[in-house]
Amino acid sequence: MDVQFKKGLLELCVLGIVYDRDCYGYELVEKVSEIIDISRGTLYPLLKRLQDERFLEYYILESSIGPPRKYYRITPEGREYFSMQRKEWYNISNSLNKFLEGV
Amino acid sequence: MNKYLSKLDWEIRDLPPSYKAEIMNDYENHFKEGLLAGKTESGIVYELGDAELIAKNIIAEYYTEHPIEADGSEKGPVSFGKALDMIVNVLNLVIAVPFVFCIHLVVISLYISVFAMLAAPVFLLIKLFFPMLPITVGFNTDIIWLNVLICVALAAAGHIILRKFRKYGTAFFKWASGYYAKSFRFIDSKRNK
Numbered sequence: 001m002d003v004q005f006k007k008g009l010l011e012l013c014v015l016g017i018v019y020d021r022d023c024y025g026y027e028l029v030e031k032v033s034e035i036i037d038i039s040r041g042t043l044y045p046l047l048k049r050l051q052d053e054r055f056l057e058y059y060i061l062e063s064s065i066g067p068p069r070k071y072y073r074i075t076p077e078g079r080e081y082f083s084m085q086r087k088e089w090y091n092i093s094n095s096l097n098k099f100l101e102g103v
Numbered sequence: 104m105n106k107y108l109s110k111l112d113w114e115i116r117d118l119p120p121s122y123k124a125e126i127m128n129d130y131e132n133h134f135k136e137g138l139l140a141g142k143t144e145s146g147i148v149y150e151l152g153d154a155e156l157i158a159k160n161i162i163a164e165y166y167t168e169h170p171i172e173a174d175g176s177e178k179g180p181v182s183f184g185k186a187l188d189m190i191v192n193v194l195n196l197v198i199a200v201p202f203v204f205c206i207h208l209v210v211i212s213l214y215i216s217v218f219a220m221l222a223a224p225v226f227l228l229i230k231l232f233f234p235m236l237p238i239t240v241g242f243n244t245d246i247i248w249l250n251v252l253i254c255v256a257l258a259a260a261g262h263i264i265l266r267k268f269r270k271y272g273t274a275f276f277k278w279a280s281g282y283y284a285k286s287f288r289f290i291d292s293k294r295n296k
Binding site: 029045066 | 122125126129130131132133135136137139140150151152153154156157160161164165167168
């Protein structure tokens with residue numbers, strides 16, 4: 001599937017995953033890949049952007065076995081944005097599905 | 104792993120250092136975590152995706168967040184490429200343009216010399232009718248036929264030279280004016296910002 005097409009969907013996935021529970025970078029990337037098949041490399045700039053847009057924030061926890069981990073947490077603005085995008089997705093996919101069935 | 108990271112680092116080199124450092128840190132840690140989880144380096148590389156494409160993706164995301172203004176100026180630090188561009192343009196104006204201009208003057212003076220040669224017989228005639236005028240033609244001698252001969256020879260030579268080299272001269276002037284225009288357009292574009 002085309003990367004551009006997936007981008008909006010990736011935002012939904014990322015925000016949806018951290019909606020209930022904070023995740024660190026690598027964990028988040030792996031979880032998104034389970035939902036949508038995508039080159040994992042494209043996710044880090046996306047995380048940075050969601051951060052800069054204040055939908056996500058991070059804190060660092062030292063790990064005993066590996067590098068320090070950036071834990072991502074969703075912000076209130078992030079929750080709002082997620083709800084909006086999810087509604088949008090339902091609308092579009094329903095509309096599109098109806099159309100495609102008729103083709 | 105280092106090959107992948109170096110390639111990525113190289114491809115995004117023009118981005119601001121702080122942004123670049125943070126992103127590169129993310130990818131480095133991704134490798135470390137992946138290895139800890141038991142994946143192979145080549146497996147991680149494969150899952151990440153082609154370094155060049157990922158780099159393009161990073162750059163695209165950066166400019167989505169930090170758009171370039173309509174007139175071409177960027178908010179924030181100027182990339183190395185832009186700085187180099189500026190240096191080349193300044194050097195061009197300060198060193199190359201004066202040099203070309205000197206050659207330009209030489210070519211003009213050559214034209215003047217050739218026209219002088221062509222005009223020799225005319226001056227000789229003027230001198231014959233008006234000996235008081237401070238005109239020197241050929242050698243300062245009273246042997247008139249010698250002077251006439253010299254003047255005719257000069258005119259003929261001038262004519263031949265002009266015919267042979269005129270097209271080079273014209274080509275040079277045409278190129279030079281284009282070159283000046285391009286060089287000074289740089290100043291103009293900077294002034295308009």
